Amino acid sequence: MSYILETFGLVKRFGGLVAVNRVDIKVRRNSITMLIGPNGAGKTTFVNVCTGVLKPDEGKVLFNPANDESKKLDITGWPPHKVYKSGFVRTFQIPQPFLALTVLENILVALGGKGENPVIAPLRHLWVREEEERVKKAFEIMRKVGLEDYWDWEAYRLGAGQLKMLEVARALAAGAKLVALDEPIGGTDPAYAHEIFKHIQSLARSTDVSFLVIEHRIDIALPFADYVYVMDRGAVISEGPPDKVANDPKVIEVYIGG
Numbered sequence: 001m002s003y004i005l006e007t008f009g010l011v012k013r014f015g016g017l018v019a020v021n022r023v024d025i026k027v028r029r030n031s032i033t034m035l036i037g038p039n040g041a042g043k044t045t046f047v048n049v050c051t052g053v054l055k056p057d058e059g060k061v062l063f064n065p066a067n068d069e070s071k072k073l074d075i076t077g078w079p080p081h082k083v084y085k086s087g088f089v090r091t092f093q094i095p096q097p098f099l100a101l102t103v104l105e106n107i108l109v110a111l112g113g114k115g116e117n118p119v120i121a122p123l124r125h126l127w128v129r130e131e132e133e134r135v136k137k138a139f140e141i142m143r144k145v146g147l148e149d150y151w152d153w154e155a156y157r158l159g160a161g162q163l164k165m166l167e168v169a170r171a172l173a174a175g176a177k178l179v180a181l182d183e184p185i186g187g188t189d190p191a192y193a194h195e196i197f198k199h200i201q202s203l204a205r206s207t208d209v210s211f212l213v214i215e216h217r218i219d220i221a222l223p224f225a226d227y228v229y230v231m232d233r234g235a236v237i238s239e240g241p242p243d244k245v246a247n248d249p250k251v252i253e254v255y256i257g258g
């Protein structure tokens with residue numbers, strides 16, 4: 001089994017509160033790994049510690065974007081921009097979409113390129129071919145996230161779910177190998193929530209991208225998970241395939257108790 005992300009004994013304290021308490025999590029490559037648990041369980045803090053938003057107090061975070069054990073990165077305590085550049089993107093790390101720009105333009109910005117270089121920009125013949133390639137790449141990405149019909153829509157006209165997919169599209173354009181999504185279906189209706197997860201699932205299956213998804217609407221989300229970790233009060237209390245976790249009495253208890 002090949003893991004793109006592994007944590008070992010990760011700890012984060014806020015004063016006397018242990019928000020993340022010796023957490024060991026493995027994210028399988030080309031999968032959707034889901035982190036569930038009641039409010040305050042420590043899910044967001046865990047992802048923040050992995051992506052450099054917060055510094056861990058103890059433990060290790062290993063990231064293997066190239067699927068090569070000899071190139072595995074120890075990203076423990078790295079600053080957010082360095083984690084992002086290495087290919088581990090947490091969606092809020094990407095600047096909010098430029099609302100006045102179209103879907104296509106937003107993705108082109110995330111792809112970068114010579115067209116934005118003020119010295120090279122006037123020398124159109126030097127970059128026009130590259131520009132064509134970038135547009136082609138942008139359309140490929142839009143197809144993968146189901147936004148191709150909206151390519152010329154300004155971002156402000158998109159619904160909550162489509163904006164989420166635009167964030168994923170921008171992560172892909174930035175070269176992400178692992179995308180962390182914190183409650184991607186928050187604020188969307190159930191029908192579109194299914195759509196979002198279908199796109200994420202097909203991305204995980206058909207491209208070289210893996211997902212770590214935090215969710216609390218488990219009724220909708222759980223069937224799309226390949227592997228699930230359940231957190232409660234800072235610790236992992238259960239893990240396994242969705243059906244196993246859903247039938248674990250400890251999990252049922254924290255969900256009903258909470």
Ligand SMILES: Nc1ncnc2c1ncn2[C@@H]1O[C@H](COP(=O)(O)OP(=O)(O)O)[C@@H](O)[C@H]1O
Pocket residue numbers: 014017019037038039040041042043044045046
């Ligand atoms: N910056 C912070 N300072 C102090 N306490 C925090 C901070 N962030 C989160 N917490 C606390 O840590 C615990 C875990 O929070 P969080 O990671 O947001 O949980 P979840 O995402 O699972 O709902 C909660 O008790 C929360 O109040």
Ligand SMILES: [Mg+2]
Pocket residue numbers: 043044045
């Ligand atoms: Mg949270």
